[in-house]
Amino acid sequence: MSPARTARVLALLLGAAACQGSAAGEATGSGVRPDLYACEGCEAVHERDPASLTWHARVAGPEEPGERLVVTGTVFAPDGVTPQAGVVIYLHQTNAEGLYAGGSDESEWSRRNGRLRAWVRTGADGRYRFDTIKPAPYPDRTMPAHIHLMVGEPGRRPYYIDDIVFAGEFLVDEAYRARQELRGGSGIVTLARSADGTLLARRDIVLERHGE
Ligand SMILES: [Fe+2]
Numbered sequence: 001m002s003p004a005r006t007a008r009v010l011a012l013l014l015g016a017a018a019c020q021g022s023a024a025g026e027a028t029g030s031g032v033r034p035d036l037y038a039c040e041g042c043e044a045v046h047e048r049d050p051a052s053l054t055w056h057a058r059v060a061g062p063e064e065p066g067e068r069l070v071v072t073g074t075v076f077a078p079d080g081v082t083p084q085a086g087v088v089i090y091l092h093q094t095n096a097e098g099l100y101a102g103g104s105d106e107s108e109w110s111r112r113n114g115r116l117r118a119w120v121r122t123g124a125d126g127r128y129r130f131d132t133i134k135p136a137p138y139p140d141r142t143m144p145a146h147i148h149l150m151v152g153e154p155g156r157r158p159y160y161i162d163d164i165v166f167a168g169e170f171l172v173d174e175a176y177r178a179r180q181e182l183r184g185g186s187g188i189v190t191l192a193r194s195a196d197g198t199l200l201a202r203r204d205i206v207l208e209r210h211g212e
Pocket residue numbers: 001002003146148
């Protein structure tokens with residue numbers, strides 16, 4: 001189940017009239033997406049007190065099967081150059097079998113998103129880091145391996161940004177590139193590998209403009 005895809009369908013059904021003159025989901029002349037806040041599950045961003053968060057979180061411990069992956073990036077203001085502090089990022093992903101498994105009873109989203117989820121809050125330099133494992137595509141092979149990201153800026157409603165996917169891998173092709181919404185910038189990352197074998201992914205985020 002893809003929250004982003006579900007939200008997109010909802011936005012298409014509910015927001016068509018608001019999207020006249022531009023494709024659904026695209027930013028308008030003001031740079032504000034008409035469906036910015038259409039999001040299934042973005043309330044999970046608020047499941048943690050921002051004051052309890054730091055710029056770094058561990059999603060998966062050493063006991064979690066899979067290849068080690070470190071996701072880093074810098075969050076920028078909509079100008080694309082000013083680092084943005086105090087932004088909460090909620091990450092959730094499938095495990096190495098492509099499943100959202102092992103969730104807790106804490107909330108609807110802890111059950112549906114599985115155990116591989118975590119939050120960070122950017123520091124003064126806008127940077128963040130998640131230590132995790134590389135996800136696998138869903139068992140039905142309908143989507144590439146992906147990592148969901150949702151952002152919560154202080155005093156703003158949360159929204160999702162483009163999933164992290166891995167360049168050159170299954171289903172990350174020209175058709176996928178053409179379908180990108182580019183929320184928060186592109187989510188297609190090129191993996192690198194550190195000397196100790198850890199996979200490295202850099203996903204910088206340019207925050208979306210708000211209408212109010
Ligand atoms: Fe998903």
